[in-house]
Amino acid sequence: MGYRIGQKITGTVTGIQPYGVFVSLDATVQGLIHISECGHGFVKALDEQFTVGQVLEVLVLDIDEYTHKISLSLRALDRGQDLVPQRTKKHYWTNRRIHIGFAPIAQRLPQWTKEAIEDLNKGENA
Template identity: 55%
Template sequence: MDYRIGMILTGKVTGIQPYGAFVLLDDDTQGLIHISELKHGFISNVGDYLKVGQMVKVMIVDIDEYTGKISLSLRCLEQPFNFKYNRDEITHRYKKYWSNRHVEEGFKPIAERLDGWIEDALEDIKNGK
């Protein structure tokens, strides 16, 4: 079969190691789900999450072009967080950290200092600095 990154497949867990789980995709193709790709959050033991012989739905996240090794992910297929929020509520919650002072002043502080900067620059040119 011609595998491509982003494909979603069903495979059978054939082996579990401390660093991840091997999944048989077809008769001759096997891929690895790294421990970091099992689920969102911390996992200390792959065996607590997967069992040998278990059927899993996985996504191909990488195919090494030189070795042909396939990297799989379960994490890509799960919804990590179920955010239900109102944008106005979040803006209001953090509004105290924002200021519109820069909008009112604009370039006024620069304009006030510009004449002094020009005089200093001209003086430096005359003195050869």
């Protein structure tokens, strides 16, 4: 296998699954473009974007030396999108007024300590 990480390769789509697209790189080597590497942002349905037999230029992201699986990316080659993340306001959905912290542990600690001491005493008496 003569492929390297970071290498641009042309391959042919051989299969489409909900989680990714299988691409034949040559007669014996096949790679996978995971759905997260098919494009920027939300990717709705891969079977609407790709067809079996379609020729794609992909980038080698990773090669597992043990299993010889190759991870591919289209997203890394897409220069049409702005690759700098846009600042967005973060929304926190938790209730910030509740501060539990270590309270549950503090409530159970006396019982745990008592049980541990009992277990130790049982071991000494055996």
